[in-house]
Amino acid sequence: MEKKIDIGASNAIWVTLAFCMAFAISFYVTNASDPSPLQDFCIAANDPNSAVNGKICKNPKDVTMSDFVFKGFDKVGDTNNTQGANATLIDIKKFSAVNTLGISIARVDFAPSGLNTPHLHPLSSELFAVLEGSLYVGFVTTEYKLYDTILKKGDIIAFPQGLIHFQLNVGEKNAMAIATFGSQNPGRVNVAEGVFGTKPPILNDVLTQAFKVNETMIKLFRAQFTTDDVSEARKSVLTLLSNTF
Numbered sequence: 001m002e003k004k005i006d007i008g009a010s011n012a013i014w015v016t017l018a019f020c021m022a023f024a025i026s027f028y029v030t031n032a033s034d035p036s037p038l039q040d041f042c043i044a045a046n047d048p049n050s051a052v053n054g055k056i057c058k059n060p061k062d063v064t065m066s067d068f069v070f071k072g073f074d075k076v077g078d079t080n081n082t083q084g085a086n087a088t089l090i091d092i093k094k095f096s097a098v099n100t101l102g103i104s105i106a107r108v109d110f111a112p113s114g115l116n117t118p119h120l121h122p123l124s125s126e127l128f129a130v131l132e133g134s135l136y137v138g139f140v141t142t143e144y145k146l147y148d149t150i151l152k153k154g155d156i157i158a159f160p161q162g163l164i165h166f167q168l169n170v171g172e173k174n175a176m177a178i179a180t181f182g183s184q185n186p187g188r189v190n191v192a193e194g195v196f197g198t199k200p201p202i203l204n205d206v207l208t209q210a211f212k213v214n215e216t217m218i219k220l221f222r223a224q225f226t227t228d229d230v231s232e233a234r235k236s237v238l239t240l241l242s243n244t245f
């Protein structure tokens with residue numbers, strides 16, 4: 001009898017311990033980088049018929065040295081665009097070797113006054129190192145506190161995962177920075193396009209209320225990011241609902 005109670009108690013302790021560990025591990029995973037690789041490497045095979053969480057691996061027998069090498073990172077991004085900046089991200093879409101490794105890299109080129117527009121990376125934190133020029137940089141916390149500063153050549157800033165951040169060239173010459181990520185696919189959402197450049201456009205009813213301005217102002221903003229306007233069918237939320245449901 002006594003023995004049975006002992007076993008029950010020790011089982012309860014193990015169950016509690018296992019639960020705590022599972023909780024700790026799940027907490028760790030959601031706050032860290034991509035999951036660890038389960039093998040030395042997993043060069044992404046481009047198989048349009050397979051869908052997994054990431055990319056499937058190329059047969060290791062077919063992997064060669066060139067699978068691990070990306071060429072052309074020294075190529076300056078074309079900054080002749082409306083923002084005067086160009087972020088070139090070398091992620092899983094461009095470089096099969098990073099599959100399952102939890103890493104990616106970008107170069108950001110800036111013309112004078114060029115802006116890497118406010119954006120966020122849903123899946124990764126970022127280390128951003130200035131190699132040329134001076135940049136005004138900042139990020140915004142979930143409490144809407146702005147941390148901003150001027151970075152010079154040789155300075156590195158950490159942008160926490162998921163927070164809105166930006167960089168503006170405040171020097172007289174071109175600037176250049178290298179950014180690294182703890183994900184093979186950090187993702188990027190520009191704040192302006194995420195609101196005014198979606199396909200199809202977000203309804204005026206939503207944006208006028210959110211931004212506390214009238215429809216004319218919303219149309220003005222939207223026209224900066226898309227040639228689409230809200231179609232007649234989507235103009236009224238009620239019409240939209242009756243069409244959809």
Ligand SMILES: *[C@@H]1O[C@H](CO)[C@@H](O)[C@H](O)[C@H]1NC(C)=O
Pocket residue numbers: 076077078079080081085086087
């Ligand atoms: C960035 O530069 C690349 C390479 O020069 C170019 O293909 C691309 O269109 C540029 N992107 C923008 C937004 O200007």
Ligand SMILES: *[C@@H]1O[C@H](CO)[C@@H](O)[C@H](O)[C@H]1NC(C)=O
Pocket residue numbers: 080
């Ligand atoms: C920049 O782009 C504009 C419009 O796309 C083009 O007319 C102009 O020639 C370009 N300038 C340079 C220096 O490439």
Ligand SMILES: *[C@@H]1O[C@H](CO)[C@@H](O)[C@H](O)[C@H]1NC(C)=O
Pocket residue numbers: 214215216217
């Ligand atoms: C919309 O708002 C702007 C800015 O407040 C104002 O100048 C304009 O007259 C308004 N337009 C309409 C149609 O109410």
